[in-house]
Amino acid sequence: MPKIPKTTRKNDDAKAAGKKGVTKKTARKKAAPAAAIVKAAPALPAEPTATAEILDRLFNVVVSRKGTDPAVSHSARLLSRGRRKIAQKFGEEAVECLIEAVAGNTEELVGESADVLYHLIVMWVDAGIHPSDVWAELTRREGTSGIAEKAARPRDPLAV
Numbered sequence: 001m002p003k004i005p006k007t008t009r010k011n012d013d014a015k016a017a018g019k020k021g022v023t024k025k026t027a028r029k030k031a032a033p034a035a036a037i038v039k040a041a042p043a044l045p046a047e048p049t050a051t052a053e054i055l056d057r058l059f060n061v062v063v064s065r066k067g068t069d070p071a072v073s074h075s076a077r078l079l080s081r082g083r084r085k086i087a088q089k090f091g092e093e094a095v096e097c098l099i100e101a102v103a104g105n106t107e108e109l110v111g112e113s114a115d116v117l118y119h120l121i122v123m124w125v126d127a128g129i130h131p132s133d134v135w136a137e138l139t140r141r142e143g144t145s146g147i148a149e150k151a152a153r154p155r156d157p158l159a160v
């Protein structure tokens with residue numbers, strides 16, 4: 001095989017990396033933050049035994065509990081206590097969740113996350129929000145980076 005001069009190899013590497021004067025090595029270095037993000041996100045199991053569809057089912061159950069016996073149903077009890085109490089419970093669960101996150105307690109964080117989602121759903125039922133309203137909002141945002149969204153916001157002319 002003919003020996004390829006080093007400078008040509010470097011340029012080919014740069015071409016492959018899509019940048020002038022950037023070698024594979026430096027391109028890899030520059031790509032590191034994105035690679036780190038991908039690595040940090042835990043992969044979903046190949047065949048998850050439970051999926052987010054539980055949220056729609058849970059919503060329907062909570063709706064069905066509205067006006068039923070508060071002695072039998074926790075959802076009915078919460079809904080009967082009113083918006084302020086529901087919001088307070090949601091806030092408490094959110095704080096418990098963040099405490100576990102900061103402490104690095106993964107297992108506890110899973111449990112607290114479930115509490116947050118349940119209480120969020122109770123809050124939606126009380127507020128007359130359907131989960132599909134929230135799914136639609138998430139879908140509308142899909143693919144727009146938060147950085148880009150923030151940069152596109154109209155600037156407050158009075159801001160210094």
Ligand SMILES: N=c1c2ncn([C@@H]3O[C@H](COP(=O)(O)OP(=O)(O)OP(=O)(O)O)[C@@H](O)[C@H]3O)c2ncn1[C@@H]1O[C@H](COP(=O)(O)O)[C@@H](O)[C@H]1O
Binds near residue numbers: 062075115
């Ligand atoms: N996912 C949940 C869920 N998560 C948490 N909780 C309850 O939320 C309560 C939170 O406990 P707390 O002590 O913080 O609340 P609290 O007793 O109201 O406390 P106070 O502030 O009133 O003193 C506990 O009783 C938990 O069991 C839940 N209760 C119900 N569900 C789901 O909702 C469905 C319907 O439940 P019921 O409405 O109870 O039939 C169930 O089948 C579940 O799928």
